[in-house]
Amino acid sequence: MSTPPNDKAAASARPMPDAGTPPAHVDHDRPGRPKAAARGLWRFMTSSMAAFTGTTIVLAFVVVGALADVLVRTDPLQVFGSDLLHPPSAEHWFGTDGNGMDVFARTIHAIQIDLVISVTAVAISIVVGVALGLVAGYRGGWFEMVLLRVMDVLQAFPALILALAVVAASQESIAAVIFVIALLDIPVFIRMTRGQVLSLRDAMYVEAARATGNKPWRIMWRHIMPNTLPPLIIQTAVRLAWSVMIVSSLAFVGVGIQVPTPEWGAMIRHGSAYVTSGQWWPSVFPGLALMLLVLGFNLLADAIQDHLDPRKD
Amino acid sequence: MGKGLGRYLLYRILLLIPLLFGVSILTFLLVRLGDSSPAVMVAGPTATLEQIEDIEAEMGLDRSLPEQYWTWLTNAAQGDLGTSWMSNRPVTEELWEKLPITLELIGFGIVGAIIFGVIIGIASAVRQRGLVDQVLRIVTLAGVSIPIFWGALLMIAFFFTVLGWAPAPLGRVERGLELPPHITGMLVFDSLVSGYYATAMSALAHIALPALTITLITGATIAKQARAAMVETLGSPAVRYARACGMSERGVVWLAFRNALPDLIGFFGITFSLALGGAAISELIFSWGGLGQLGLEAITNADFAVVQGFILVMGLLTAAIYLIADLLVAAIDPRVKLQ
Numbered sequence: 001m002s003t004p005p006n007d008k009a010a011a012s013a014r015p016m017p018d019a020g021t022p023p024a025h026v027d028h029d030r031p032g033r034p035k036a037a038a039r040g041l042w043r044f045m046t047s048s049m050a051a052f053t054g055t056t057i058v059l060a061f062v063v064v065g066a067l068a069d070v071l072v073r074t075d076p077l078q079v080f081g082s083d084l085l086h087p088p089s090a091e092h093w094f095g096t097d098g099n100g101m102d103v104f105a106r107t108i109h110a111i112q113i114d115l116v117i118s119v120t121a122v123a124i125s126i127v128v129g130v131a132l133g134l135v136a137g138y139r140g141g142w143f144e145m146v147l148l149r150v151m152d153v154l155q156a157f158p159a160l161i162l163a164l165a166v167v168a169a170s171q172e173s174i175a176a177v178i179f180v181i182a183l184l185d186i187p188v189f190i191r192m193t194r195g196q197v198l199s200l201r202d203a204m205y206v207e208a209a210r211a212t213g214n215k216p217w218r219i220m221w222r223h224i225m226p227n228t229l230p231p232l233i234i235q236t237a238v239r240l241a242w243s244v245m246i247v248s249s250l251a252f253v254g255v256g257i258q259v260p261t262p263e264w265g266a267m268i269r270h271g272s273a274y275v276t277s278g279q280w281w282p283s284v285f286p287g288l289a290l291m292l293l294v295l296g297f298n299l300l301a302d303a304i305q306d307h308l309d310p311r312k313d
Numbered sequence: 314m315g316k317g318l319g320r321y322l323l324y325r326i327l328l329l330i331p332l333l334f335g336v337s338i339l340t341f342l343l344v345r346l347g348d349s350s351p352a353v354m355v356a357g358p359t360a361t362l363e364q365i366e367d368i369e370a371e372m373g374l375d376r377s378l379p380e381q382y383w384t385w386l387t388n389a390a391q392g393d394l395g396t397s398w399m400s401n402r403p404v405t406e407e408l409w410e411k412l413p414i415t416l417e418l419i420g421f422g423i424v425g426a427i428i429f430g431v432i433i434g435i436a437s438a439v440r441q442r443g444l445v446d447q448v449l450r451i452v453t454l455a456g457v458s459i460p461i462f463w464g465a466l467l468m469i470a471f472f473f474t475v476l477g478w479a480p481a482p483l484g485r486v487e488r489g490l491e492l493p494p495h496i497t498g499m500l501v502f503d504s505l506v507s508g509y510y511a512t513a514m515s516a517l518a519h520i521a522l523p524a525l526t527i528t529l530i531t532g533a534t535i536a537k538q539a540r541a542a543m544v545e546t547l548g549s550p551a552v553r554y555a556r557a558c559g560m561s562e563r564g565v566v567w568l569a570f571r572n573a574l575p576d577l578i579g580f581f582g583i584t585f586s587l588a589l590g591g592a593a594i595s596e597l598i599f600s601w602g603g604l605g606q607l608g609l610e611a612i613t614n615a616d617f618a619v620v621q622g623f624i625l626v627m628g629l630l631t632a633a634i635y636l637i638a639d640l641l642v643a644a645i646d647p648r649v650k651l652q
Contacts, residue, residue, distance in 0.1 A: 149331075149335070150335075152332060152335075153332060153335035153336055153339060154339075158586055158587065158589040158590035158593075158627055158631065159587075159590065160590030160591070160593070160594070161589070161590050161593065161608065161623075161624060161627055162340075162343075162624070164609065164612050165340060165343050165344055165612055165620055165624060166343050168612045168613055168615070169343055169344050169345070169615075241458070245460050248460060249460060249462065249590075249594065252460075252462045252594065253594060253597065253609055253612075253613070254613055255612070255613060265460075265462075268462065268463055268466065272462075272466055272598065275466050275469055275470045275474060276469060276473060276474055276481065276482070277474075278474050280470045280474070283463070283466055284466075284467070284470070287460070287463035287466070287467075290460060290463065291455070291458050291459050291460070291463065292458075294458040294459075294460070295454065295455060295458035298454055298457060298458050299454065302454070
């Protein structure tokens with residue numbers, strides 16, 4: 001028995017769109033976008049104390065770091081020959097270090113190098129990690145197997161020690177530091193994205209997207225990836241905090257960035273020799289800046305988590 | 314559980330083999346990635362190119378990488394990890410000697426961190442959103458954000474330079490004191506057992522600052538996790554039901570803690586592996602002379618054999634901790650079954 005064709009319904013139904021047709025109401029370059037983004041940022045900032053403090057700290061570091069040359073006229077490499085280890089004064093706000101360089105100028109100029117390295121490294125690891133995680137989660141199979149085993153090896157021993165070994169072995173210091181931090185961050189993003197994909201892969205809407213003939217890449221990118229964003233944003237803040245910490249830890253041990261380049265870890269290393277004789281300022285001030293920036297990122301991570309998941313706490 | 318436990322242990326140990334294999338290949342390649350060659354360092358700054366090449370040949374560095382790795386692997390399988398060019402001693406012997414020194418420091422630090430972290434975490438979670446919680450949250454977040462090497466320097470600046478309470482950060486014990494016979498290699502333990510009380514007191518005074526640094530900074534991480542886990546279980550239906558039945562507040566907290574414990578033990582494992590790196594750096598600051606200092610100095614001096622051995626031991630330690638954590642969780646959590 002055949003069902004009678006419902007000609008009326010078939011005629012009135014909209015024709016099936018071709019696979020890959022973009023949704024009708026996406027207007028990418030609306031002029032109101034930046035305004036909406038600013039409003040969103042403001043709403044986030046005022047949502048909690050942590051959000052406000054975290055955003056303020058990070059924004060302050062970004063602005064001061066970008067404008068360091070304008071804001072602080074003292075050259076971070078200038079040696080004030082007669083003023084070795086001069087305590088904080090009106091002339092040198094944070095005092096001078098063992099080479100007679102101005103600690104304040106060095107601390108401020110170090111923001112650039114620490115931020116640029118961390119942001120670059122985390123950006124690389126997000127791109128690589130999310131891409132690999134999407135494929136591993138969606139495709140599975142041997143690719144996923146191999147990838148996960150490699151990640152096991154990478155995460156099997158303390159990250160800091162692996163980083164030290166890599167950077168010490170190579171001569172290109174800044175590139176090596178970026179490379180190794182990205183390498184250590186990639187597993188985090190792979191595991192996170194893969195986990196998200198596994199829980200979404202069989203969702204009804206993904207099935208629908210597949211049924212209408214979307215290519216796997218398109219499904220991964222347009223349908224699954226956007227839903228992995230919230231945890232990704234939280235993890236980005238966490239990893240930025242961690243990366244800043246690793247950059248300076250490496251320099252502190254004496255691999256990677258070296259004195260006289262203004263970098264917090266290197267400065268703390270250089271100043272550590274004078275701590276026991278009471279000259280605390282060459283190592284305390286850069287450490288304070290380092291801690292403040294890491295704290296800023298950590299606050300942001302906590303606040304974003306609360307903001308996206310108000311149920312918790 | 315007897316037979317199942319044996320089989321599970323065997324399975325985990327077998328799983329370790331490919332992992333350590335991977336770790337060793339990775340480190341082998343990584344330390345040889347760059348241009349820094351130990352031969353150049355051994356030969357000194359005035360050496361000619363020929364002398365350097367001679368030394369390279371002697372150390373086996375002129376052979377191909379797979380050949381070098383194969384030699385290393387076959388030797389390592391027999392317990393020979395090569396010779397350090399810095400001290401000219403077998404790596405295995407050096408690692409074995411330094412291991413207890415580091416374990417003692419980490420032991421004190423981590424045990425302190427767990428006690429401190431769990432207490433703070435519970436106190437914070439019980440008074441969720443109250444004043445105590447707010448203050449503790451800020452303090453823990455600040456603690457999490459302090460790099461351990463800077464924290465160690467602050468401790469020295471405060472407790473040694475300003476207050477003069479702590480001894481100088483130069484090793485494990487006052488110079489000139491009689492050392493106890495070697496039993497475990499852990500100085501505090503050895504001198505207490507052998508009755509060297511003056512040495513024990515001095516060793517305790519020396520371990521206080523580095524251990525306290527690890528305790529405070531690692532403890533902050535644990536406190537953060539403990540708070541989150543406790544908030545979760547305190548709000549769980551089981552705990553709410555117990556409270557509704559009229560269980561005392563102390564009983565409720567204990568129940569919530571019991572339920573959070575499996576998660577917490579998992580966290581302890583992860584935190585411990587993080588603390589290994591931090592502990593290595595604090596060893597450097599306090600001239601502790603343990604595994605961490607040995608490894609970090611080997612890294613900056615391109616002492617390949619020591620670096621390889623050091624990273625291998627670190628990998629083994631991490632794996633052992635994860636295994637212990639998993640076994641503990643299986644022992645206390647009836648929902649978890651070893652497979």
